[in-house]
Amino acid sequence: xxxxxxxxxxxxxxxxxxxxxxxxxxxxxxxxxxxxxxxxxxxxxxxxxxxxxxxxxxxxxxxxxxxxxxxxxxxxxxxxxxxxxxxxxxxxxxxxxxxxxxxxxxxxxxxxxxxxxxxxxxxxxxxxxxxxxxxxxxxxxxxxxxxxxxxxxxxxxxxxxxxxxxxxxxxxxxxxxxxxxxxxxxxxxxxxxxxxxxxxxxxxxxxxxxxxxxxxxxxx
Amino acid sequence: xxxxxxxxxxxxxxxxxxxxxxxxxxxxxxxxxxxxxxxxxxxxxxxxxxxxxxxxxxxxxxxxxxxxxxxxxxxxxxxxxxxxxxxxxxxxxxxxxxxxxxxxxxxxxxxxxxxxxxxxxxxxxxxxxxxxxxxxxxxxxxxxxxxxxxxxxxxxxxxxxxxxxxxxxxxxxxxxxxxxxxxxxxxxxxxxxxxxxxxxxxxxxxxxxxxxxxxxxxxxxxxxxxxxxxxxxxxxxxxxxxxxxxxxxxxxxxxxxxxxxxxxxxxxxxxxxxxxxxxxxxxxxxxxxxxxxxxxxxxxxxxxxxxxxxxxxxxxxxxxxxxxxxxxxxxxxx
Numbered sequence: 001x002x003x004x005x006x007x008x009x010x011x012x013x014x015x016x017x018x019x020x021x022x023x024x025x026x027x028x029x030x031x032x033x034x035x036x037x038x039x040x041x042x043x044x045x046x047x048x049x050x051x052x053x054x055x056x057x058x059x060x061x062x063x064x065x066x067x068x069x070x071x072x073x074x075x076x077x078x079x080x081x082x083x084x085x086x087x088x089x090x091x092x093x094x095x096x097x098x099x100x101x102x103x104x105x106x107x108x109x110x111x112x113x114x115x116x117x118x119x120x121x122x123x124x125x126x127x128x129x130x131x132x133x134x135x136x137x138x139x140x141x142x143x144x145x146x147x148x149x150x151x152x153x154x155x156x157x158x159x160x161x162x163x164x165x166x167x168x169x170x171x172x173x174x175x176x177x178x179x180x181x182x183x184x185x186x187x188x189x190x191x192x193x194x195x196x197x198x199x200x201x202x203x204x205x206x207x208x209x210x211x212x213x214x215x216x217x218x219x220x
Numbered sequence: 221x222x223x224x225x226x227x228x229x230x231x232x233x234x235x236x237x238x239x240x241x242x243x244x245x246x247x248x249x250x251x252x253x254x255x256x257x258x259x260x261x262x263x264x265x266x267x268x269x270x271x272x273x274x275x276x277x278x279x280x281x282x283x284x285x286x287x288x289x290x291x292x293x294x295x296x297x298x299x300x301x302x303x304x305x306x307x308x309x310x311x312x313x314x315x316x317x318x319x320x321x322x323x324x325x326x327x328x329x330x331x332x333x334x335x336x337x338x339x340x341x342x343x344x345x346x347x348x349x350x351x352x353x354x355x356x357x358x359x360x361x362x363x364x365x366x367x368x369x370x371x372x373x374x375x376x377x378x379x380x381x382x383x384x385x386x387x388x389x390x391x392x393x394x395x396x397x398x399x400x401x402x403x404x405x406x407x408x409x410x411x412x413x414x415x416x417x418x419x420x421x422x423x424x425x426x427x428x429x430x431x432x433x434x435x436x437x438x439x440x441x442x443x444x445x446x447x448x449x450x451x452x453x454x455x456x457x458x459x460x461x462x463x464x465x466x467x468x469x470x471x472x473x474x475x476x477x478x479x480x481x482x483x484x485x486x487x488x489x490x491x492x493x494x495x496x497x498x499x500x501x502x503x504x505x506x507x508x509x510x511x512x513x514x515x516x517x518x519x520x521x522x523x524x525x526x527x528x529x530x531x532x533x534x535x536x537x538x539x540x541x542x543x544x545x546x547x548x549x550x551x552x553x554x
Contacts (some may be wrong), residue, residue: 124320
């Protein structure tokens with residue numbers, strides 16, 4: 001039994017969630033403090049990958065990271081980094097698609113925090129980074145936890161952009177989603193059903209964990 | 221000069237234009253809801269940025285548009301007590317106080333908790349505290365951050381009436397040792413009277429009166445100040461050739477000044493007996509607003525008018541048929 005699709009999906013999900021968590025929270029916090037005009041513009045830009053078809057996002061990424069184009073060739077020539085048809089491609093594709101979920105949830109969660117609490121922290125002389133980690137994040141914990149779980153689920157299940165950018169190389173870039181599509185095309189419904197059950201169990205565990213964590217917050 | 225402010229801010233449908241100087245260390249800002257008093261306080265704290273002007277506290281420039289100075293809230297040394305208290309719900313009392321304590325936080329926090337009677341509550345979270353304890357924690361947290369100025373935004377409005385007096389007294393007591401300036405914002409004149417030596421009255425974004433608290437309460441310079449400092453009876457007044465006439469109450473007073481706009485009477489200035497040369501009003505048709513310790517009687521002082529006047533009585537059982545007022549108790553406002 002080749003478990004590599006599950007391992008690749010899990011690895012991708014964990015790395016992308018970790019990246020999205022930190023970058024998403026930082027971006028959301030920065031944008032939360034700006035004026036409405038900047039907010040509207042950056043919000044639209046950062047949400048775009050969630051709205052366009054994943055294959056369209058994959059196509060753009062393919063153009064950007066192709067070694068025949070400036071960015072792709074620069075990465076390859078200077079750092080020997082290859083994105084297309086590599087696990088890094090899986091990560092970049094899943095990150096671009098699922099990052100908006102973390103960002104939007106984090107921003108919505110920060111908007112819900114009582115502004116007076118943030119202002120109070122400022123007048124008490126607390127540094128902005130301390131306000132973010134000690135005051136805003138605990139107060140916005142609900143939104144941040146659910147954002148992380150949704151990001152993880154989205155990253156795990158990413159198909160369109162990943163198949164365009166990273167391809168479907170067994171043991172290297174083939175994720176569970178790609179495996180399901182492939183075995184279904186081959187008519188192997190048993191294998192497809194097996195992977196569907198695996199994905200469902202993981203999704204269920206993720207949501208269950210989220211609910212357990214959130215219920216602890218509610219109790220406090 | 222403890223406070224020197226001249227700020228302007230345009231919010232579209234509301235314009236703030238505040239100019240005021242004060243030497244006092246205990247200042248009150250009185251104003252109706254939406255008059256701009258909290259906006260003024262937030263501008264001092266650096267939470268709001270004025271469009272123009274300057275803010276100085278104790279000679280230190282916090283904001284000056286012309287000189288492009290705008291100190292961040294963290295460096296202004298202004299402790300802001302919010303109406304909601306804005307405690308950090310995820311932190312214990314001790315951690316709340318320690319949050320802004322800076323150097324020697326542990327020692328300082330311990331000392332302050334002792335002084336504020338919070339030592340046995342150190343490990344409790346804000347949700348486990350009574351309203352009075354929350355108030356003490358919020359003030360202790362501010363004191364721990366060693367501010368030069370403390371800003372109290374409607375400090376008692378969230379409290380139930382039965383604990384308001386107790387909390388107010390303990391707040392006055394706790395602030396006794398604070399050497400810096402305290403600016404209190406409120407729409408309640410009794411809170412301001414209890415806490416402040418000097419008073420600013422704000423109306424529609426502008427300062428309409430400022431001076432010693434007692435002076436403004438006893439002789440408010442305009443109608444808004446009179447209303448906000450608890451003068452219940454206010455009516456138009458006009459100067460005639462030989463007298464000041466108040467049409468709504470049908471009262472004539474000797475003409476002692478020409479510049480006259482309003483007349484005001486406190487409801488507790490009325491007397492049940494004529495002490496000589498007093499104005500007499502017949503209390504005909506009336507209605508009574510009952511209070512727990514006194515009652516307010518509303519009546520028409522003249523047949524010619526619809527405007528009602530009110531006076532206070534200790535009990536609502538014996539409403540007199542006549543009520544008297546010393547002419548000196550009628551305040552004429554320019």
